[in-house]
Amino acid sequence: MAIDGCDRWTIWPNRRTCSIGVIRFVDSFSVTVRTLWDTRSHRPMTSRWSPGWPITSGRRRRSTNYPVGSSAPADLQTSHPPTTPDHNIVKITALRATPVRIPRPTAFTSSLGTHAATENAVIEIETDSGLVGIGESSSIWDRMGVGCADDINGLLAGLLVGRDAARIRELTDLMDAHLDRAQPAKAGIEMALWDLLGKSVDAPVYQLLGGAVRDKVELSHSLSMGTVEQVMEQAERLVGEGYRTLKMKVGRDPASDAANLESLRSRYPELKLRVDANMGWRNPKEAVRDIHDLEAFGIEMVEQPLHGSDLEGLRFVREHVEVPIMADESVWTPSDAMACVRAGAVDVFNVYVAEAGGIGPAARIFGIADAARLTCIIGSMPEFGIGTSAQAHLAFAMPNIGYGSDVNGFVYHQDDVVDHSLRIEDGHLLPPTGPGLGVQLDAERLARYRMD
Structure with a gap:
């Protein structure tokens, strides 16, 4: 060879x-x-x-x-x-993306806004072997599904059709060279290539990543912003489902944040609570002041207190509070992860397959964190069943996950466009089954939720 x-x-x-x-x-x-x-x-x-x-x-x-x-x-x-040149090549014969909009059971509010539905793109890659790989481009932003579909059906399809589907890293680098930062679009294609690979050898993707390192994945679940009564109603339902880690969105109203956390801690003294500002605090000193107030409620960590580009500010916050600081918007790509490590800005990486540009780049972020002695979690946009399955395979293969992860995006939606093997028991995700990502596209539901 x-x-x-x-x-x-x-x-x-x-x-x-x-x-x-x-x-x-x-x-x-x-x-x-x-x-x-x-x-x-x-x-x-x-x-x-x-x-x-x-x-x-x-x-x-x-x-x-x-x-x-x-x-x-x-x-x-x-x-x-x-x-x-022609030995063992599986050529991509067609690549298409379909924008999809699926409603949520209830609207979800964070410091970034309120969302009543999720708009993502579903990717299908056909090959001359007859196998079809399935992927998903996901984002929290409205109309992003349409934008990703346009990128994929235009530039990226032209780049990739006719190439060897087995060369995942080579194709990922090719996409990076021609399309800067459009990580969700590239991630959807990359995970579809992994799905193809797993199907071709009749193995789940986590086996191709080195095999499972755990039998189950502890999950966390986010709470929508709201009144004390609304937050407590969400928490009661989720604790009843077995969740032991909840994440509360903060950063808009310090008094409301404190009231909600006080009620949660009083009702559930053993519950692990973390807060996510989604870049909501205006400056480092404001973030430090408010985090000091929230530390009284025994919070597990604080996620992205400042703008993603403000690594100096994040380091200031980290040096002046007691709880760990977790990066989200600051750590989209492996190069972002390296910048965070050099700056000493954070303690934990929140790794998103969609933000990283795929399963492979996300795994490289885990590797950087491991070398820097940092832990990680896996975050959610949220995704439908396809994207959540990609996260699940990563979660079972990466050793340095130190906290509950958000590998449950599919539960935030009324329906899905795939049948998948994901199961949640007592607040933990069980290993996905089946070859590739373990998902089967439902053509009828894809047509039902397709965006024109």
């Missing part, structure tokens, strides 16, 4: 440990599936997706069945055919 101009070498499967079909690894924040093996014969299976992939990063892995420095046993030695 040729490796981007490096010397040719041979991969030997480990007879004792190769008990599953997909050999996979995570290295240098880059995720690559190496090859697909028939573990009974120790020979490569026939697959259009393997072997022969260009490997973008990673070190040679050594079998542990024989001494270091010796050759592999003859029955384990396997050679791969040379890689040619």
Whole structure:
């Protein structure tokens, strides 16, 4: 197998440990599936997706069945055919995005505004293999679904149709080179490529990311701004459903924020409470003053107290309060994460698949956080079932999640456009099932909620 101009070498499967079909690894924040093996014969299976992939990063892995420095046993030695331009390519034949609007059961209010529905875009990628990958572009902003669909159906479709769907990192870099910052649009395509990959090898995406590191994911749930009575009504329902972490939106009215938190803490003394300002405080000193008042209620952390670009201000706040500061709008991309680390601005990253530009970039943010000894959570826009499924696979594969995550966007909506395998029990998300993302598009519901 040729490796981007490096010397040719041979991969030997480990007879004792190769008990599953997909050999996979995570290295240098880059995720690559190496090859697909028939573990009974120790020979490569026939697959259009393997072997022969260009490997973008990673070190040679050594079998542990024989001494270091010796050759592999003859029955384990396997050679791969040379890689040619047309070898094992699955070409993208069509790419389309459909803007969709799904109502919420009740309107949701934060410092950014009030939303009665969610407008996202559903992406479908067709290939010459017959497989179809499904993705979702999500955002909190109205009409963003239409904007993402326009970007995808125009520029991005022209870039990607005819290319090899297996080269996820290469296609992600290509999109970044031609379309700056439009992360939700690129994320929808990227997660559809992961869905294709998982379907092609009959494996869930979290297995391709290195395998599950937990059996369940603790969830948090956001509370809409409102009166004390409205907030307590939401909290009673959610605690009854098993949630043990709730997030309250703050930053508009300090007196109202304090009254709501006081009622919540008095009623639920064991509940984990965090607050999210959504950049609501005007300056660092105002943020520090109000956070000091809120600390009396035993809050878990404060999310994005200042504007996303104000890293110096965030560092000031972090140095003058006792609770952890979490970045959201400040950490869209891996480069944003590096800037936060250099500035010493925050303690926690809130990682969004849509903001990062896809599953792979989000995983790289987790890697940066891990190297900086920071923890993360996974945040929600909220998403429909497709985007939530992408978050779920990431949540089960990333080790440095330190708090409850918002991997439950689908529960904020009256309906969905897919059938999915996501299940929530006692405030925890269970592992998704099925190949790829584990979602099946419902054509009738897609047509029903489509935006003209």
